[in-house]
Amino acid sequence: MAAIDKKSPDGYPRDDIATNADVEKLGPPHGDTVLVMADAEDILALQDLDTALNMKMHLVNNAIDEIGWTNYHWKLFFLNGFGYGVDSLVLLLQSVISTYAFREFGQKGYSAGLTVAVYVGMLTGAIFWGVSADIIGRKWAFNISLFICSSAAIVAGAAPDWPSLGFFIALVGFGGGGNLILDTTVFLEYLPSNKQWVLTFMACWWGLGQVITGFIAWGFLVPAEWNCASVDNCPKASNRGWRYTMFTAGALVFVMSVLRITIIRLKETPKYLLGIGEDAELIEGLRALATKYNRPCSLTLEKLEACGTIQSSHSKNRSSLGELAVHLRGLFGSRKIALSTCLVWLSWTLIGLAYPLFYVFLNQYLESRGATKGVSTYDTWRNYALTNVSGIFGPVLAGWMCNKKLLGRKYTMTIGALVTMTFFFAYTTVSTPAQNVGFSCAIGFCLNIYYGTLYAYTPEVLPSAHRATGSGIAVACNRVMGIISAVVGTTANTATTAPIYVCAALFAGLAIISVIFPFEPYGRRSS
DSSP: OOOOOOBOTTSOBOGGGOOGGGEEEEOOTTOOOEEEETTOOBTTTTTOSOHHHHHHHHHHHHHHHHHOOOHHHHHHHHHHHHHHHHHHHHHHHHHHHHHHHHHHTTTOSOTTHHHHHHHHHHHHHHHHHHHHHHHTOHHHHHHHHHHHHHHHHHHHTTOSSHHHHHHHHHHHHHHHHHHHHHHHHHHHTTOOGGGTTHHHHTTHHHHHHHHHHHHHHHHHSSOGGGSOSOGGGOOGGGOOHHHHHHHHHHHHHHHHHHHIIIIIOOOOOHHHHHHTTOHHHHHHHHHHHHHHTTOOOOOOHHHHHTTOOOOSSOOSOTTSHHHHHHHHHHTTSSHHHHHHHHHHHHHHHHHHHHHHHHHHHHHHHHHHTTTTTTOOHHHHHHHHHHHHHHHHHHHHHHHHHTTSTTTHHHHHHHHHHHHHHHHHHHHTTOOSHHHHHHHHHHHHHHHHHHHHHHHHHHHHTSOGGGHHHHHHHHHHHHHHHHHHHHHHHHHSOTTSSHHHHHHHHHHHHHHHHHHHOSOOOTTSBOO
């Protein structure tokens, strides 16, 4: 091999143009000798026990880096980003309509029923779509989940009673809960390595989803002619505000689900195809992308086949329980990967308790301190919109921070968690509406620095063949805590400062976990 410049235009090593001094000989499963980089930049290159997968992943990452950022990535950013927004949109949708719907249905049933329903739906959706995306592929789950979410939201707006509304809200959560996992997975598996920080930045769509919910609710839940004042006189004809809210949100999500199919026309991601052994289809997809945008792509089928056969990604029968076992075992493939997986799941569990618990008891706490005295319905929704707008900019700052060598993903999360903790403690002094708005905006901004980075960090450090399963379980842990928070909010004394101190303590714990995460994705490529 001749000595050539060993770096791609993005500055990352390339094994296909390395010198003899830069390679080592690894024996793939069939015993052939293949030259690969000794100092691979892939996050899990030294952890995965499947040598063939390591070498092939390195080649595919090189090819994606060689193609670089294209207009196709912009399409993914916007339409996958809206999927981020849908997750927060449907999560808040039930909370803003529940009071009005419960009033119309005579306040019969469990008052927190919609909260429990949406979290149960999102829990089952996260697991179902996560596992299925690893088994049957990203494409179908990506296209179907958002359509289910939008259809259920529209039907929910016509619900005749409280139980049926809860059922369709659960379906909304089922579609939306899986959508979040697919958005990060699909986007990451097409990203060139020098643009992986954009995955953190994309979480700004989460805040935008909240803003959309807030503005839709502001438009339909404020007018007196559409909203009952009390349960004593609340017929359907004079309480259509919450139904209009559901119809509008559902229609918006439906439009986006159609745009996904017509604009992106998603093919299976290269890293999923790599895991199932479809090397020829993988090459075809990358070359089609390179040709369309006039980019180079030097990866060949011969190079991939020379690495051997991948053994660890799937079972012999992909429709059996053994397939699920393979994906679960893959998340604990080495001691370091097992530690990383457990800490990621723990982080999602803790934030899943802290985030909704704060908002569940917030109204009662503010009333006990007189912070809502004299606040009109209009002011309430205005403040709600301001808080959610503030949340958009947290991931924007996080995207900048996590791409700095001194911070990376780990310390960006640490800083975000510690600053959020500080504002939670400061929130205990709130006693006026102005203070409430100010601290709520600050918390919304800082909390999303942490949350946005965690969203991106999770798929980055999970093995590609098991990425959706690991992300699905992480999100499911989050949703379990959301159900618990709903129960706590209806049974505990929420007018004290104790829950705020609990939330602050949870963020202190999240900061500690961030520091001890075993992997730092900065400057390295997802595997």
